[in-house]
Amino acid sequence: MAIIAVHGREIDVDIEKEIQKYSWSRPKWRTDRLIACSPFRYDSSPSFYVYFEDTATAFAGSWGDSGGGDFQKGHFTQLLAFLENCSEEEIVEYLLSEYASDWDGESKLEIDLSRLKMKTKERGLDMKLLDNLAITSDYLLGRGISYETQKYYNNGYDEANNVVTFPYVTPNGRLAALKKRRTDSKMFFYAGGGIPMRELVYGIDLAYxxxxxxxxxxxxxxxxxxxxxxxxxxxxxxxxxxxxxxxxSVIERSPIEELIIGSDNDEAGEKLKTQILNKFGMIRMYTIDIPEGCKDLNDMTPQQLTEAIENKKAVETSLFNVA
Structure with a gap:
């Protein structure tokens, strides 16, 4: 256990237990740190570390990745947000609820006594965050995504910071969250202040x-x-x-009537497929076969993906499944 600062509060967090939940490549578990291959990039030699306790030069939960060219380092909530694929705000909420016994959550409402009425805190981000970004990215073009498709999904490219952006937009057209992915590694992060990722589906605004x-x-x-x-x-x-x-709930309220499951070709992808089949009841479901050697849809050739969709298999789901 180690004392770390979370949202202006000092709480006692079991850092080692938290990171043991994840799979690591070539891990070396020391008493005071983990050394492993970097989760932020393709790495074959352990050059990543995270401290379980304070050291003379770093706080508990600090991490570093020295093998990726420019040295990268950060703090514990940032690392967990990457591993969980969610925002730092959601990690802060989790850590406080898990380790701060007196934490009861932040109120979403505030009272304006001068006007004697309730005010709801506006959720989401300002669309101006998408301004001053290049409309297209050669990085995404190299991943098989044309400029036309990039424009359809409203992708952006921040050349100064070497990141592509993926806007999560609500059905009514509000910017809910903005994911930023580096083009030279697997590292990503979210713009602060967005709606929690657990509530969002990428591309659902286009369905509407x-x-x-x-x-x-x-x-x-x-x-x-x-x-x-x-x-x-x-x-x-x-x-x-x-x-x-x-x-x-977001998907079931949308115009979507049929859903083809294209999860990754690994253990985590199988887990997602099972979850989807178990949770939906009113939408027609299909699964596809991903060829051996392909880890996800983007790994497949256009012909392979086209054939997989053409040969999709209908799956019966229970009408009594509820979200």
Whole structure:
């Protein structure tokens, strides 16, 4: 256990227990730290570390990655946000609820006594965050996503910071969250102040805007866009390898009537597929086969993906499944 500062409070967190929940490549568990291959990039030699306790030069929970060119380092909530594929705000909420016994959550309402009425805190981000970004990215083009598809999903490219952006937009057109992914590594982060990722589905605004009745559900945003690029069927992304009841509700309220499951070809992807099949009841479900050697949809050739969609398999789901 170690004392770390979270949201202006000092709480006692079991850092080692928290990071043991995740799979690590070539891990070396020391009494005071973990050394492993970097989770932020493709790495074959352990050059990443995270401290379990304070040291002479760093606080508990601090991490560093010295093997990726420019030295990268950060704090514990940032690391957990990456590993969980969610915002730092959600990690802060989790840590406080898990380790701060007196934490009862932040109120979403405030009382304006001068006017004697309740005011609801406005949720989401300012659309101006998308201003001054390049409209297209050669990085995404290299991943098989045309400029036209990039514009359809409203991607952006921040050349100064070397990141591509994926806007999560609500059905009524508000910017809910903004994911930023570096083009030179697997590292990503979210713009602060957005709606929790557990409530959001990438691309769902397009289902409403253009009345899409069928969609391909993926884990990653790039897979969703690639699916649309190749097949013309709307791709939507969970943004993670699990699906929450909130995400299910968002999809079931949309125009989507048929869902093709395009989760990753690994253990986490199988878990997501099972969750989707168990949680939905009123939407027709299909699964596809991903060829051996391909880890996700973006790994497949256009011909392979087209054939997989053409040969999709209908799956019966119970009408009594509820989100």
């Amino acid at each position: 805007r253009d009345d899409h009745k069928i969609a391909i559900a993926t884990e990653a945003e790039i897979d969703a866009e690639y699916a649309y690029e190749v097949t013309g069927i709307l791709g939507i992304a969970m943004g993670t390898s699990s699906i929450t009841d909130e995400k299910v």
